[in-house]
Structures are given as structure tokens and as C-alpha cells.
Amino acid sequence: xxxxxxxxxxxxxxxxxRATLSCRASxxxxxxxxxxxxxxxxxxxxxxxxxxxxxxxxxxxFSGSGSGTDFTLTISSLEPEDFAVYYCQQRYYSGTxxxxxxxxxx
Amino acid sequence: xxxxxxxGGGLVQPGRSLRLSCRGSGFTFGAYAVAWVRQAPGKxxxxxxxxxxxxxxxxxxxxxxxxxxxxxSRDDSKSMAYLQMNSLKIEDTAVYYxxxxxxxxxxxxxQGTLVTxxx
Numbered sequence: 001x002x003x004x005x006x007x008x009x010x011x012x013x014x015x016x017x018r019a020t021l022s023c024r025a026s027x028x029x030x031x032x033x034x035x036x037x038x039x040x041x042x043x044x045x046x047x048x049x050x051x052x053x054x055x056x057x058x059x060x061x062f063s064g065s066g067s068g069t070d071f072t073l074t075i076s077s078l079e080p081e082d083f084a085v086y087y088c089q090q091r092y093y094s095g096t097x098x099x100x101x102x103x104x105x106x
Numbered sequence: 107x108x109x110x111x112x113x114g115g116g117l118v119q120p121g122r123s124l125r126l127s128c129r130g131s132g133f134t135f136g137a138y139a140v141a142w143v144r145q146a147p148g149k150x151x152x153x154x155x156x157x158x159x160x161x162x163x164x165x166x167x168x169x170x171x172x173x174x175x176x177x178x179s180r181d182d183s184k185s186m187a188y189l190q191m192n193s194l195k196i197e198d199t200a201v202y203y204x205x206x207x208x209x210x211x212x213x214x215x216x217q218g219t220l221v222t223x224x225x
Contacts, residue, residue, distance in 0.1 A: 034212075036151070036212070043217060044151060044203075044215060046208065046211055046213045046214075049209050049210065050210070053209070055211075087150060089211065091210040094167055094169060095155075095156065095167075095169075097143075097153060100150045100151075
């Protein structure tokens with residue numbers, strides 16, 4: 001089973017700051033990597049797929065990079081609505097999720 | 107508008123069975139893969155499995171944690187997907203989400219249905 005490790009567990013930032021979230025796979029997942037955003041009491045929402053592709057309605061301040069085992073989700077300038085938990089998921093083999101990174105207001 | 111609506115959750119005793127249903131609307135249901143994802147209370151996301159469209163071969167995969175106990179199926183004529191859960195354990199307690207895939211990712215999500223396994 002491919003394991004995904006996200007870091008940090010919590011990111012405390014202020015609106016307008018840059019957020020950098022990391023996701024590391026235990027083995028290569030090529031570019032079969034997606035990111036999701038989840039707010040309390042809501043279903044998750046797809047943010048990025050295939051590493052670099054923004055889902056419908058996702059603003060350009062979100063970007064993704066990486067390949068193989070190391071991936072990054074960057075939010076260039078945090079808006080109030082971006083504070084949430086973010087999960088990465090690989091679909092190279094089955095479909096495991098990382099444990100999540102909470103982006104909270106500092 | 108793409109919509110997914112899960113149903114069938116509830117309280118069930120350990121060792122018993124439950125079948126969840128997912129109805130899709132607003133798109134050609136049979137053209138897309140469907141995945142199930144669960145989330146235990148206060149925990150992260152846990153991939154349960156998926157079923158490809160028939161045009162893509164109809165392959166089914168289940169997570170190791172549920173293999174042999176859970177079975178995913180679909181009935182495209184009814185725009186429905188199902189998650190048959192047998193031999194339920196307390197640790198299967200979670201909100202179960204049905205999702206429609208976009209390029210291998212879960213692009214659309216239902217609102218979820220809560221399954222509570224308890225004696």
C-alpha cells in the first residue's frame with residue numbers, strides 16, 4: 001500500500017500570507033496526485049488533480065507542483081475562505097489519502 | 107447540475123450487513139467511474155474503493171481494509187451505485203461519501219450518509 005505523509009499537520013498563517021503544503025509518497029505515484037479542501041461540516045471539494053490542474057471554480061492563487069514522490073500545494077495569498085483542512089490523494093495504485101494539513105488563522 | 111445523493115445509512119450491530127445507495131443526476135451516470143470514501147468522526151478521509159464505467163472495462167477495486175467484506179456495484183439503468191457492507195465492525199463507523207470521478211480524482215461528492223456500528 002502506498003502511504004502519503006502530509007506536512008505540516010497544522011499551518012498557522014494570516015490572510016494574505018503564502019501557504020505551502022507538502023505531500024510525500026512512500027513510492028512513486030507519477031502524477032496521479034490530487035488535493036482536496038474540506039471545511040467543517042462539509043463534504044470535501046476537489047482543488048487540484050493530476051498535480052497541476054485546478055478543478056472547476058478553483059481560483060488561480062492555488063497551484064500544485066511535483067512528481068514521483070514529492071508534491072506541493074501552494075496558496076499564493078490566503079483568503080479568509082481558504083482556511084480549511086487539505087488532503088492529498090494518490091490514484092496511481094488504489095486510492096490512499098494523506099492524513100491532512102489544517103490551515104488555520106494565526 | 108451534477109448531484110450525488112447517498113442513502114441507506116443508520117445504526118447497525120457489529121457483524122451485521124448494510125447496503126448504501128448513491129443516486130446520480132445531472133450527468134450521464136454510466137460514463138463515469140464512481141468511488142466511495144469514508145470519514146470516521148473527527149478523522150481524515152479513507153478511500154473505500156471504486157468502480158470504473160463499463161466503457162472503461164468496469165473494473166472494481168476495494169481498499170485492503172474492506173476487501174472481502176465490502177462490495178461496490180452499479181446499475182447504470184437506474185443511475186445508481188451501491189456499497190454492500192457485510193461483517194461490519196465498530197471501526198467501520200463513519201460518514202460514507204459517494205463521489206464521481208474526474209481524471210481519476212473525486213470531482214463531485216454527495217452529502218454523505220452516516221453509518222454507526224454499535225451494539
